[in-house]
Amino acid sequence: MTVRMLVDGVASAQVSALDRGLAYGDGLFESIRFVGASAPLWSRHMQRLAEGCVRLRIPAPDPAQLWREAQEVSRGMPASVLRITVTRGAGERGYRPPAVPQPTRLVAAFAPPPVAAEAYVHGVRMRVCDIRLAEQPLLAGIKHLNRLEQVLARAEWDDPAIAEGVLLDSHGRVISATMANLFAVVDGELLTPALDRCGVAGVARAEVLAACPQARVGELTLAALRGAGEVFLSSSVRGILPVRSLDDRDYGPGATTRRLQQHWRDLGFSMEQDG
């Protein structure tokens, strides 16, 4: 695994063992797709990171500095995924946040995950996860470092033919996939779940919502998802992926999915070639 990384601006592969990001998951991250030196959704990532910092009361990093560091670690890579992690920094033992935190800033460049070009054409297969997401409004929406639910969800299946899992909340409402947000066309209406009680409000989801002002954010039942005419996933890393099946229910890629894939290409992404 070759990873180029800066820790607080210095080339390093290590962080303090006393960092609160490790001790308590006390921090945030962003996974940002780069095409060469360009990141079409950069400003949305910076906005979500800033919102997360406000929510957790962590001093926000300077986006201009992050941009320079992102350029430095991704230099020469035709395509990359930048992971930016911001933690509350090192601290004494104990949950209490330090009065004056010194946040830690990690910027690392990874090769994009392999996604078969075929997946963008015909779609991916999904299953419904057994785990139910816990509801915590104070943490919902932001991309914090407490991700054990996603780890457990992704550990539920091994079958490489299954690309993603649908996550439900404790009331059985559809929330998202494990690594992506989820959209469905139900009775002709584009719908994505509300994320005010659990889930991560993806940057790609925000881009879809901006591109489709007619889309509705609301409740999506599993029955409605199964009955949808068209289902797709949005991911800042993978882009727009049609869903071809959910367990034994088959879908065909639809017009909205195709239009958003075109929108992604118009933004400058080329997942199908780079993945």
Add this chain to the structure above:
Amino acid sequence: MTVRMLVDGVASAQVSALDRGLAYGDGLFESIRFVGASAPLWSRHMQRLAEGCVRLRIPAPDPAQLWREAQEVSRGMPASVLRITVTRGAGERGYRPPAVPQPTRLVAAFAPPPVAAEAYVHGVRMRVCDIRLAEQPLLAGIKHLNRLEQVLARAEWDDPAIAEGVLLDSHGRVISATMANLFAVVDGELLTPALDRCGVAGVARAEVLAACPQARVGELTLAALRGAGEVFLSSSVRGILPVRSLDDRDYGPGATTRRLQQHWRDLGFSMEQDG
């Protein structure tokens, strides 16, 4: 802050920046009170750690090795708190756990937190936290690294006269304090909340339950807590602490609290002197 630390058995103050403990909070920890070279609750800590490893499917570390490392980092300290952290180790980007994880093992010795001797005699003051714990049965009870709820809870107050906060679940049931488990004598019965949907099942709580076979694990309402005749906290780090007040409700230390403080001394702890 002077901390002696071993990372995978080697003296080090750093961990890989790609560790999944940092990336996702994908791991577990224990905070273990030592009196010199002895840790009266060691075997209970090892049991909980092993249970957490089973739950998260992380290969469990060897307790004999942890014991040797704990001895090494705490050597010469009359009193210490050992933090043992076990993560799923370094991994590729992405939630999916590696097929063959190489866990990371951190063993660090800290000075015990200062607790006024007076607190053991007269008790500590508490408040009720605003945050409500989310309910996730798959993670309840174990001491995993996803601790943002506790961080947010502990950040709710600054008043040094308040030592602890009561955490409720989304149904308003009492679960615990932010850093300790909670016991109440209600209508003459010793009661502590069930922790099968949220909360951490403390090692000190397990010791109290073993020492008081008549104690009941069940539902504790805030009204019942307010009306209790006696309330105390159990903590592997701080021992048995009487609660002298919850907001405007005052309690006196009772016979059960005093008996358990004596039990703690009988185990070999001497918090009042060491803290």
